[in-house]
Amino acid sequence: MAEQFPEIKGGGSLILAWQVRNKRILMVGGGEVAAGRIVNLLNADAKVTVVSPREGLNPEVAYRIKHNQVTYIDRKFQPSDLDDPSIVMVLTAVDDPVAGSEIYKLCKEKRIPANIADVPPECDFYFGSVHRDGPLQIMVSTNGKGPKLANIVRRQIAANLPSNIGDAISQVGVLRRKLRKVAPGIEEGPKRMQWMIKVCEAWSLEDLCEMDESDMERLLGFYxxxxxxxxxDVRLKEEPGIWTFDGSFGWW
Structure with a gap:
């Protein structure tokens, strides 16, 4: 009986796509590691506050501050920085491990998820090595054990992906939105899902990339x-249930 079900292999992380759009995240530190974290956060449309003395800023972080891409506080971290109720996440990238541990303890008291860079036991979540192609994101995590190896594995995966997969996914997203307008009912959910699966299996990535608005409208007629x-067939403008003359029978 047990052989019918997946074997439990503990020790992993629950890998999720955390939606932080328009949410406030506190970044303590302004060095090279912080620069990488900030890019990830801004790409996810988060609102980032950076707390770090100006003399310790990485050139990239300084650029983000100069161009108002982040909110900046020019000083070292203070416990009162966590008083903002809108903060949903705290990241630290500081050289002082004692300070990092103290920030982690304060976050635990306030129940704010935190990541203390390079200290796995003081991380509620980890950053992985991410491949990005438009809407496609693939993360490789080693659960804090080998970040460099995660980067190597990520590059190998990316090298084997079709070059146009990001564009294909974008097109599928547009088609899904249009389908929801055609069949908006909750009861249509299972059918919508199965029909989209059929489209993705029947059409190649090249087909999906080439699909334009008129193709989508004709395709939706088959839903x-x-x-x-x-x-x-879609490009030939065939409609469901309508015979299209192709000239094969000739005329008398």
């Missing part, structure tokens, strides 16, 4: 009968 034509 009601729950069929998926080939890309070529």
């Amino acid at each position: 009601a009968p729950n069929t998926v034509p080939s890309f070529e």
Whole structure:
């Protein structure tokens, strides 16, 4: 009986896509590690506050501050920095391990998730090595054991991905939004999901990339009968249930 179910292999992390759009995140430190963290946060549309003395700023962090991409506080961390109720996450990248541990303890008291750079036991979550291609994001994590190896594995995975997969995913996203307008009902959920699966399996990445707005409108006409034509049939402007003359029978 047990062989029918996945074997439990403890020691891993629950890898999630954390939505931080328009949420306030506190970054303590302004060095090279902080620069990388800030890029990740800004790419996720977070609102970032950086606390660090100006003399310790990495050139990239200084650039973000100069161009108002982050909110900046020119001093060392103070416990009162955690009083802002809108803060949902705290990251630290400081050279002082004692200070980092103290910040972690304060975060625990306030129940704010924290990541103390290079101190795995004081991290509620880890940063992995991420490959990004438009909407596609692939993260490789070693659970804090080998960040460099995560980077190597990530590069190997990325090297084997189709070069146009990001564009294909973007197009599928547009098609899904259009489908929800065609069939908005909750009861349509299972059918919508299965029909989109059929499209993704039947059409190649090249087909999905080449699909334009008119192709999508014609393709959506096949949703009601729950069929998926080939890309070529859609381009021929065939509609479900309508015979299209192709000249093969001739005329008398």
